[in-house]
Amino acid sequence: MSTFLLEIVTPEHVVFSEQVNSLTVRGVEGELGILPHHVPLVTPLQVAPIVAKTGGDSTTIAVHGGFVEVQKDKVIILAESAELPEEIDVDRAVAARERAERRLSAGNNQDRIDHRRAELALQRAITRINVSGNAKIKKHH
Secondary structure, three states: OOOEEEEEEOOOOEEEEEEEOEEEEEEOOEEEEEOOOOOOEEEEEEEEEEEEEEOOEEEEEEEEEEEEEEOOOEEEEEEOOEEOHHHOOHHHHHHHHHHHHHHHHHOOOOOHHHHHHHHHHHHHHHHHHHHHOOOOOOOOO
16 A cells, blocks of 8 residues: 655654555645645645544544645645644643633633634644543543
């Protein structure tokens, strides 16, 4: 089966660099599946999990914004931050989700910037919780 190199890079370090068979990301216009020999493109990413598959294995990674660049034999994700499941502090993510939900439900003449920050914090927290795969945590929608 054909593969391509997937590199996930943040300003701090390379989070992931492996040959994969396929990749699923959430761009600004929706979900995008990438297979070997995909047409070259660059698109912004939403705060959402990505899934890289190799053979029968799949790796889910929390990606918090950035861009995906598809090249001939390589895909690079330049992310503001990215975390593998084992790097996620689930308790911290749950607390962040609760804080963001409280801010969003307060509705007390918050300006749009604070509201948008709370929405992004909520998206990051939910992404971390979902990627962590912790079955004890109820997924919130």
